[in-house]
Structures are given as structure tokens and as C-alpha cells.
Amino acid sequence: MNAPDTSARNHADAQNGYDRFLASTHEVRNQPPALENYNLFDQDRALQESVSREGADWARDDLAAYGAVTGRSDIIELGFLANENKPVFHTHDRFGHRQDLVTFHPAYHQLMDMALTNGLHSSPWTDPGAGAHVARAARYYMHSQVEAAHCCPVTMTFAAMPSINKQPELAKIWAPKITARSYDPRNVPAEQKTAVTIGMAMTEKQGGSDVRANSTRAFPLGSGGPGEAYELVGHKWFVSAPMCDAFLVLAQAPGGLSCFLMPRWRPDGSKNPWQIQRLKNKMGNVANASSEAELRGALAWMVGEEGRGVPTIIEMVAMTRFDCMIGSSAGMRQAAAQALHHCRHREAFGARLDQQPLMQNVLADLALESEAALAMTMRVARALDNQDDDQERLFTRLATPVGKYWICKRTPNHAYEAMECIGGSGVMEDCIMPRLLRESPVNAIWEGSGNVQCLDTLRALQKSPDSLDAFFAEVAQARGSDNRFDRFLARLQSDFGRTDDIQFRARNLVDRLALALQGSLLLRHSTPAVADAFCAGRLESHGGLNIGNLPSGVDAAAIIERATPVVD
Numbered sequence: 001m002n003a004p005d006t007s008a009r010n011h012a013d014a015q016n017g018y019d020r021f022l023a024s025t026h027e028v029r030n031q032p033p034a035l036e037n038y039n040l041f042d043q044d045r046a047l048q049e050s051v052s053r054e055g056a057d058w059a060r061d062d063l064a065a066y067g068a069v070t071g072r073s074d075i076i077e078l079g080f081l082a083n084e085n086k087p088v089f090h091t092h093d094r095f096g097h098r099q100d101l102v103t104f105h106p107a108y109h110q111l112m113d114m115a116l117t118n119g120l121h122s123s124p125w126t127d128p129g130a131g132a133h134v135a136r137a138a139r140y141y142m143h144s145q146v147e148a149a150h151c152c153p154v155t156m157t158f159a160a161m162p163s164i165n166k167q168p169e170l171a172k173i174w175a176p177k178i179t180a181r182s183y184d185p186r187n188v189p190a191e192q193k194t195a196v197t198i199g200m201a202m203t204e205k206q207g208g209s210d211v212r213a214n215s216t217r218a219f220p221l222g223s224g225g226p227g228e229a230y231e232l233v234g235h236k237w238f239v240s241a242p243m244c245d246a247f248l249v250l251a252q253a254p255g256g257l258s259c260f261l262m263p264r265w266r267p268d269g270s271k272n273p274w275q276i277q278r279l280k281n282k283m284g285n286v287a288n289a290s291s292e293a294e295l296r297g298a299l300a301w302m303v304g305e306e307g308r309g310v311p312t313i314i315e316m317v318a319m320t321r322f323d324c325m326i327g328s329s330a331g332m333r334q335a336a337a338q339a340l341h342h343c344r345h346r347e348a349f350g351a352r353l354d355q356q357p358l359m360q361n362v363l364a365d366l367a368l369e370s371e372a373a374l375a376m377t378m379r380v381a382r383a384l385d386n387q388d389d390d391q392e393r394l395f396t397r398l399a400t401p402v403g404k405y406w407i408c409k410r411t412p413n414h415a416y417e418a419m420e421c422i423g424g425s426g427v428m429e430d431c432i433m434p435r436l437l438r439e440s441p442v443n444a445i446w447e448g449s450g451n452v453q454c455l456d457t458l459r460a461l462q463k464s465p466d467s468l469d470a471f472f473a474e475v476a477q478a479r480g481s482d483n484r485f486d487r488f489l490a491r492l493q494s495d496f497g498r499t500d501d502i503q504f505r506a507r508n509l510v511d512r513l514a515l516a517l518q519g520s521l522l523l524r525h526s527t528p529a530v531a532d533a534f535c536a537g538r539l540e541s542h543g544g545l546n547i548g549n550l551p552s553g554v555d556a557a558a559i560i561e562r563a564t565p566v567v568d
């Protein structure tokens with residue numbers, strides 16, 4: 001057999017060619033740049049306009065500076081790290097002492113530190129005044145786009161103040177530490193800290209919406225009554241952020257369901273006997289720990305009147321509901337921004353996706369939903385800044401459950417549609433979309449699920465009928481600017497004339513209250529393209545139900561151009 005001609009030279013040439021072939025299988029093209037190192041404030045026209053409109057124009061420079069921080073790639077990375085590394089629960093230390101310790105990835109602590117040093121938990125309390133809630137909402141809106149789950153303890157700490165203020169001697173001790181602009185995650189008594197965080201524990205196994213079913217009992221240590229010490233015995237089925245320094249807890253006192261402030265530690269420096277049983281294994285909201293707990297004689301002080309636990313803690317719940325509006329609006333903005341950015345840089349069938357009519361309809365619809373949510377949220381923020389005004393207070397009473405219900409419920413499908421705009425890469429864990437989607441149902445469920453918000457709306461109508469007048473007075477300011485809006489509003493107002501079957505119809509009524517308010521705000525304050533598309537796509541039915549059903553004639557390109565963040 002003849003040997004093949006394998007001269008050294010021929011062999012080397014072949015090898016080089018093979019290496020070259022291996023090294024350059026293809027060129028990566030038609031992929032968008034990462035949406036990072038951009039300014040979340042400067043690149044969000046709807047946000048900028050709402051801040052100025054609702055009374056926080058003075059905060060624009062600070063907000064722009066924060067927008068630059070929250071768009072930085074290293075800050076965005078914190079959100080990924082905090083979710084890839086779940087909190088870990090340690091029942092005991094290595095010597096066998098019970099410790100009930102939850103540890104977090106450093107990224108979680110960095111995000112918490114950023115939130116608290118920037119006053120996301122306290123600025124309207126420490127620096128009240130025109131636009132205080134609006135400025136905080138805008139800052140929270142940008143911060144939450146980085147990572148939403150850790151915002152749970154931020155919100156609870158913020159929201160606790162109105163409830164704790166009902167017991168002035170407790171507020172005197174706790175308020176300075178609750179509102180301090182720093183973060184101290186050490187597991188030590190609150191007495192040793194200058195800054196603390198606050199959680200809430202209402203839900204029990206037998207009932208979350210119906211907290212009157214709470215079985216946890218409160219035993220007075222002395223005379224009992226507001227501000228007095230009790231020991232709590234029972235369980236809680238959901239306690240989020242269990243490393244908080246204290247919790248507002250509902251428990252049955254001799255005089256009925258009451259609210260208590262329960263610290264992690266007793267004043268003598270011993271561990272307060274409430275024990276974490278396990279952490280919840282959640283589908284989303286992963287960076288935030290949520291726990292099940294047992295209270296074994298945990299020391300706590302009564303807040304507010306005995307037997308008035310729900311009215312006391314509802315002050316906190318009202319604020320957390322508002323934060324759900326901000327958080328879900330933020331989730332929608334981030335999802336819309338990701339979809340718009342991707343389609344601006346991606347071609348298919350020879351043209352950019354954001355220039356093809358069908359995708360334009362989807363993108364414009366996503367942007368519309370996001371802007372409508374923001375407009376509603378920021379209007380409620382302004383109302384919170386004006387609680388001395390009767391009309392604004394009545395408006396808030398109705399607009400909060402309506403907004404919490406509507407915005408939170410619209411978010412999951414919005415996140416899913418935005419994910420689909422990105423295609424297969426949108427499903428991958430190194431994209432933010434899976435996290436946005438998994439996070440999206442949470443706001444709708446906690447702090448009063450959808451039906452509970454609708455029932456609360458009916459309760460507001462029944463107990464304070466003037467709130468409907470205040471709501472419609474706000475909405476009616478757009479009357480006369482668009483026939484479709486006028487017809488929608490007239491039908492809605494007439495349907496409130498009927499009270500039969502009102503619980504069965506509650507979702508329908510609340511949906512339409514939300515749409516009427518959003519339509520009114522967009523007609524008065526947004527661009528003609530946005531307002532027209534909202535009236536056409538939301539206030540008049542064209543038969544379709546999914547995102548991407550805007551009718552012909554809508555200026556989708558203008559809506560897309562307004563909402564697309566530009567990073568190059």
C-alpha cells in the first residue's frame with residue numbers, strides 16, 4: 001500500500017485552514033445591545049412629564065441623577081445576583097442556639113442600602129410638602145425596575161409609619177429609626193441600631209383576606225390596652241422579610257382583633273420567642289424572603305385601640321397598596337422598555353421589527369398600557385400629598401383600590417407579551433423578562449387580592465358615597481375633549497345608578513372606573529397620539545382582547561418613538 005503524500009508543509013497548511021474555520025463559525029449580528037448604562041429618568045418622557053405635572057418639578061435634577069444610577073450595568077447586575085442567590089434560612093447557630101436567621105447575598109444588601117439611604121422608605125414623612133409623595137414614587141419607580149422583590153421590606157417600612165403614629169409613645173421611640181436614611185442589617189436588638197426595618201404579619205393559614213379569622217391570641221402582661229405590653233401566641237402563614245427589626249401583627253386580644261408592634265428582640269436583649277418555621281418556596285419575588293412563623297409568647301405592644309386592629313393596620317395597608325401601584329407600573333415600564341429596545345435593534349424579513357405594522361401595534365399597545373398605569377399612579381401620589389383637601393382625600397379612598405386592582409392585574413399579561421416581543425431570548429434567565437414575568441402576579445395577590453380590592457371599592461362607595469363624586473369630578477375634567485371618552489363616561493355613570501347585583505358586577509365597574517380615570521388623565525396630559533390610541537383601543541370595543549388590537553388610524557409610530565429608551 002502506498003503512503004499518502006503528507007509532507008510537513010501540506011500538513012501545516014491544512015491545520016491552519018482548519019483552525020481558521022473553527023475560530024470563525026459565524027458573525028454575531030442582528031442582536032440588540034444590552035439595555036444598560038442609560039438614564040431611566042431622561043429616557044422616560046412620560047415619567048418626566050408626570051413628575052412636573054403632579055407637583056415635584058423641584059426634584060427633577062435629583063431624579064435624573066438617580067435615573068443614571070439605576071440604569072448602570074453594575075446596578076442592574078445586582079438585581080440578577082440577588083435573585084440567582086436565594087435567601088437561606090438558618091434555624092440554629094453551630095452551638096445549637098435557636099437563631100432564626102435568614103442570610104442574603106451581598107447584592108440584596110446593596111440594593112436595600114441604596115433604597116434606604118435614598119429615602120424610599122421615608123422621604124414623604126421626613127420631608128413632607130408639595131410633591132413629596134410624587135418624588136418618592138418616581139424614585140421608587142426607577143429603583144424597582146432594577147429589582148422588585150427587595151422593595152417589599154422597603155415598602156413595609158415606609159407604610160408602617162401611619163399605623164405606628166396611632167400610638168404616639170411607641171412612635172416616639174421607633175419613628176426616628178424607621179425613617180433614618182441608612183441600612184443596618186445586623187441581627188441585634190433595635191436599641192443598638194440607628195436604622196430599622198418593619199414588616200407585617202396578618203395572614204394565617206385559615207384566612208388571609210378575612211383576617212377576622214385570625215386565631216393568634218394576645219395576653220396582656222399588665223392592665224392591657226393601647227400602648228401596653230402583651231404576649232402573642234399563635235402562628236402566621238406569611239411573614240415577608242423576616243429579618244425586619246419589628247412587625248405589625250394582628251392578634252385576638254380579650255377585647256377583639258387588635259394591632260401590635262412585635263420586635264425581634266426583647267428589651268432585655270434576649271431573643272423574642274417568635275420562630276420562623278420555614279421559608280416559602282416562591283415562584284417569583286425570590287430575592288425577598290417570605291416565611292411561616294410561630295409566635296410562642298412573643299412580646300408586643302398594642303398599637304391603637306383594642307378591638308380596632310383592622311382599622312389600625314389598614315393605614316399601613318393603604319400605603320402598601322399604593323406601592324403595589326408604583327411597583328407594577330414600574331414592572332410594566334421595564335417590560336415595555338425591554339421590548340421597545342429589542343425591536344428597535346432587531347430585523348426580521350428585511351426590516352426592523354419596530355417598523356413593521358403588526359409589531360408596531362403590539363409595541364404601541366404595551367407602551368400605552370405602561371403610560372396609563374404611570375399616569376394613574378402619579379395622580380394618586382399627588383392626592384397623597386394633599387390629604388388636607390377633602391376632595392383629594394375622598395378621591396384617594398376610591399382611586400387606591402381601583403388603581404391597585406387594575407394596574408396589578410394588567411401586569412402579568414403585559415410582561416408576557418413584552419417577553420414574546422423579544423422572542424426566544426426573552427425566555428432565557430440571563431434576560432430580565434423571566435424575572436419580570438414571575439414577579440408580576442405577586443402585587444395582584446398580596447395586600448388584598450383582586451376581588452378584595454373590588455369589594456373594598458364597593459365598601460368605599462357605601463361608607464363614603466362622596467368618594468364616587470370626587471372620583472367622577474376628577475375624571476370629568478376631560479369631558480368634551482373626545483366623544484369616545486364622553487360616551488364611555490356617561491355609560492359608566494349611568495351604571496352606578498343600579499345597585500342590584502353590584503357585587504357580581506364589581507369587577508366590571510372597577511375595570512371601567514380605572515379606564516375612565518386613565519383615559520381622562522391621558523386626554524388632559526399626554527400627547528394626542530397616546531390619548532387617541534387609548535380612547536380607540538380601550539374605551540371602544542373592536543372585538544379583540546389581546547395586546548396588539550389598536551384599530552387602524554392610531555399613530556403607533558409616535559407612541560413607540562415617545563416610549564423607546566435610546567441607549568446608543
Ligand SMILES: Cc1cc2nc3c(=O)[nH]c(=O)nc-3n(C[C@H](O)[C@H](O)[C@H](O)COP(=O)(O)OP(=O)(O)OC[C@H]3O[C@@H](n4cnc5c(N)ncnc54)[C@H](O)[C@@H]3O)c2cc1C
Nearest residue numbers: 200201202203207208209238239240446447449450451452
Ligand atoms: C409572596 C407573598 C408574600 C406575602 N407576604 C405577606 C406578609 O408579609 N404578611 C402578611 O400578612 N401576608 C403576606 N402575604 C399573604 C397575602 O397577603 C395573602 O396571600 C392574601 O391576602 C390572600 O389571602 P389568602 O392567601 O389567605 O387567600 P384567600 O383569602 O383565601 O383568598 C383566595 C381568593 O379568594 C378571593 N376572595 C376572598 N374573599 C372574597 C370574597 N368575599 N368574595 C370574592 N372573592 C374573595 C381573594 O381575592 C383571592 O383571590 C404574602 C403573600 C405572598 C404571595
